[in-house]
Amino acid sequence: MGQGLEVINENIYYGAFHAVENVTMSIHKNAITALIGPSGCGKSTFLRTLNRMHEVTPKAYCTGEVLLDGVNLYGKDINLVDVRRQIGMVFQKANPFPTMSIRDNVLAGIRLNHKRLSKTEADDLVEWALQGANLWNEVRDKLSSPGIALSGGQQQRLCIARAVAMHPSVLLMDEPTSALDPISTLAIEDLITELKKEFTIVIVTHNMQQAARCSDYTGFFNVQGNGKPSHLVEFNQTEQLFSNPLQRETDDYISGHFG
Amino acid sequence: MQRNGLITSPIRSLRSRQYHDHAMTILIYSTACLALLPLIAILWSTISHGSTRFDWYFLTHNMKGVVGGLYPYGGVLNAILGTLLITITATLISVPIGLFTAIYMVEYAHGGVISTMISFLVDVMSGIPSIVAGLFAYALFSFFFGPGCINGFVGAVALSILMIPTVIRSCEQMLDIVPRDLREASYALGATKSRTIINIVLRSSLPGIVSGVLLAIARVIGETAPLLIASGSVSFTNLNLFNGRMSSLPVYVYNQYAEGMAVCSASARAAVHPCIPGIRMERAWAAALVLILIVLFLNLIGRFISHRFSVSHL
């Protein structure tokens, strides 16, 4: 089951640079939330604060609260490992581990966290995760071949399977289809729609049709000018936001792209 | 005029470009051959000179009780084993130090003052003349264990002073080329930094690190000067790194060469196992051949590993 996220007054920094300002947003459970906005407006930056990946960058930090089912991820006695296990992430460029087979890639999260699984448990998990990522039928006969020997679209689905295998409650995706052809993109969009039954999904996309096609909620980020922090301009149900935006800025951005 | 120029000039320039292209190709090929010439000459002379004495007997006997050019002719076993022991010890010392320094530089120090300083020191260290490293190791051990402390371990320390900078640099390079994406993927799965470094970063760069280390070994295995000072030489096979002098191949070659021709009486020359005046040069060449074979072997293994197991070839 997915869990909802509550972002309250979040400010995000890269050292002295204030990247994103004062975001407050509710991410609904078992729904797809799309984040759109022009390049450089901080979509990726914001997304990475949701599973505390932002702080991996040297000197980067954020203030404010992110609540997962009421628990602040930035609270004092929160274990970073637990946060990232519960909130999985899929990157723009498919990044399966090159030294591992398809099977080992799916199990990588478990193994990296020192968990032991019996052979049958592992087999079941691999099948379940690959089924979930809609890749099982294509790779069931070559589970031991290297993960990077797959096509780009298959690699991206392998990365989704790797994230899914951790049984997260939230899945974050940063432009998961931007490096893929239209067919693979559709396959992944279908998959995402399927996945929302079990997970809460937040997806960053450059493609507004994609946001309109598959998301339930949409947030629009924008940046005022160079060096200024960007902010969340509007957040609403996707239909509302696209058909009847409340803000002039949103309207301009959407019509500029659709017009 | 204008039109004429337009038509003719591309043709002329095409011809002249083709001409230049040919000239360049010939130049490049001949330069490459020129660069290969010394290597071929060295291999050829080592093989042709070295093969006289290079046989099973030579490889399996030491120099104990060998007198002049007389029978028994002696062998190189003491030097082979010494070289192996000293080099392996030097590797065991330098790889952990070099690898951990490289990990610190790439994964932990994000261009701070300390890493700049280490980087500078590594550059300086890689310029240390090998004989100075030998003298230093000798002086260091003499200081602690009394004057005249010469053994295999002192030699290994001298060699590791020469090896460490190479190992640091090659490990750094190998860690650097592991894509950021993989580290992030690992963090995003909840892995800790140390787990990520061990299971993802080191695992991906392992082939490169191994072949880098093998090439570093190949570079120091022929070092003569530091071992001449720090390990010396001895006629019998000494397998104790910490007690007494220990022979090595390069020092063996040097000693044989330095002793020069043997004196042989007419009757000794006519014996069943004749006295051979030039035997020391023969031994020097044969030992040199052993050394070159070991270096070639290390190079081949290094290349094979980096080729066969590198990630891009999977």
Ligand SMILES: Nc1ncnc2c1ncn2[C@@H]1O[C@H](COP(=O)(O)OP(=O)(O)OP(=O)(O)O)[C@@H](O)[C@H]1O
């Ligand atoms: N590692 C970093 N260090 C400093 N500033 C950064 C870093 N990464 C991003 N930024 C800055 O933060 C701002 C937001 O960048 P971000 O990558 O989040 O944009 P984005 O909306 O994802 O853009 P795109 O659509 O092109 O991916 C930009 O001004 C960028 O220059």
Ligand SMILES: [Mg+2]
């Ligand atoms: Mg981005």
